[in-house]
Amino acid sequence: MRIRTAIVAAGAALCLALTTLPATPAFAAGTVAPQIQINRDFPDPDIVADGNTWHAYSTSAGGIGTVPHASAPSPTGPWTVVGDALDHKPAWARDNHGFWAPDVSRRPDGSWLMYFTARHDANGRMCLGAATAATPNGPFIPTSENTPLVCNAGEGGDIDPSSFVDSDGKRYLLYKNDGNAVSQPSILWLQEVDATGIGFIGGRTELLRNSAPSDQGVIEAPTLVKRPEGYVLFFSAGVYSQGTYHTSYARSATLRGSYGRAFRPLITTETVDGAVNGPGGQDVIGNRIWFHGHLAAGGRGMYTAEVGWFGGNPVVRGSRVRYEAERGTLNDCVVRATSSASQGEVVAKIDNPTSWVQNTVHVPTTGDYTLHIFYAAGFGDAEHALSINGGAPVTVSYPNRGWENWTEVAVDVRLNAGANTIRLTHQSRWAEIDHLEVA
Structure with a gap:
């Protein structure tokens, strides 16, 4: 099962208690920047582990079918792009438009579920779909040929699905309504689902919307992590085509409660001293975060960095706190x-x-x-x-x-x-x- 773990950049926003540590050699040779893992167009990476093999999936890029798929023997690679993970485009998806921000997770029965975003051929809006496979290698077969899983055209459509399993075993789908497409608020939503991941239970809950100046009107790519201190909601904000795109987070004591934003974003072009341009589209598992950044040759490559947790807050190595x-x-x-x-x-x-x-x-x-x-x-x-x-x-x-x-x-x-x-x-x-x- 996919397990996400991470935290909130606390140094600027929290007064932290002192801890006495033994004296150690204290002066050395510099910091470690986030490391590039896939040096080609591989945006919005989603990561899962299956035994000793790691898998990554991305937005359509580089001429690799619909959902590019890469694998590696460890979370830090070496990563190899192995092909297309999706069997075919469902009939409702427009043929000449790519698939965005896939999310793959393991279901209780051992099968694998992929959420994806595609443009609805009839209404022209981005909508969410689902597909299943016996292994994370795919091929993933759409669960419906004619009907998207989520498609609210009146709110601009829906994008950036993400799966989350709480400590009680309940499953959830997170996504963004694409209000940016219709001059409406963009909101990150939480929807409980059944064990299949495609049957909805009750109504959805708003977690966060594009209300902060640093968002530049955009909030997207939700990733939810459960910590002993509560819930951490990672998200991306800013303009994806520019260096202002960044990764931030918010925290809540309860799953559906009020999420309070960190005082400063977690990873920006500036906090990594330009080592990554426009870091966003993140995924978090254990003590590591993956995200994309603009490449000098074009496209957005996949990077990774270590994450530490302190008092329910994340700190990313190589990103200034x-x-x-x-x-x-x-x-x-x-x-x-x-x-x-x-x-x-x-x-x-x-x-x-x-x-x-x-x-x-x-x-x-x-x-x-x-x-x-x-x-x-x-x-x-x-x-x-x-x-x-x-x-x-x-x-x-x-x-x-x-x-x-x-x-x-x-x-x-x-x-x-x-x-x-x-x-x-x-x-x-x-x-x-x-x-x-x-x-």
Whole structure:
């Protein structure tokens, strides 16, 4: 059975408790960016595991039939595109239009179910269909030739299906109504289904809609994960054809409850320092996330990165997470309000030998990371002593760039999986700290 697992980028939005870890070598050679797995057009990847074989499915691309299918011996590859997973287009689907964002999951009887999106030949809207197969290799055969599974033309049609099985064994279908096509709200819906995955139980529930400025009017590609702390709804937003497309998330204590968005998106072009352009169309299984990004040669390739979970929140390796310095533990220094800083506050008066600010950061796995410190110094170059998990300190230098001019310095560090303490102690002259970012 497909098992999804992931979390919410918490550093900017949550004040995290400190955890004491043993001192370890703390300074190393840099961060690890998301890694490309399929370096050709393979957008909206969906991943499943069957024994020791991993399978990926994508939106129609690269001239490979309707639903491109790839396989690999491990989640990090090597991936081989092996062909078309869908047996044929159902009669209701338009012949000259591709299939979008497939989703494959295992049913209780051991068979495999594929949800897909295709354009309805009669009404011209994108609609959801279903197909089944004995193995994840396919070929998947449509369950209906003449009728889509979901097709609400009045709300713009429906796209981006995704399966979810809760801890009680109940199955659900998630999808988006394509309001963007008809100037209506785009909403992520949850619909309970029976064991077959194609019989509906009760009505649908709205989970989230395109209401945030960062959405740029678009919200889509829902992926739902159950964590001990509650439910995490991953989604993509922004303009898919541009670098503004990104992956974000929202959390709820209950399945049908109110989902609160993370303060900042989880993966953007900027948070991965340009290593992936327009990261979105995500899928999450265990400690790994897959997503697509634009390729220089055209199309969207498949990438992957490690995910860690902390207090119900996800952290993706290689994607910056922000920690506000003023939300840490302070000693002999103060919080100062200023409109020029992130979230309007900074740590100031770190002026004495006993002055320090300490934050706890979280990473998914032990390894090399880059710590980005955002500071201001306006009365000569300044220095802090940086200590990781109580280890031997090193000097961080802050060139004089002027007060209120928040400037970034980067330090390569080695961090332990889980919580790590970052302490900055006064060493020479004067600097204020706005926030830290860890990638």
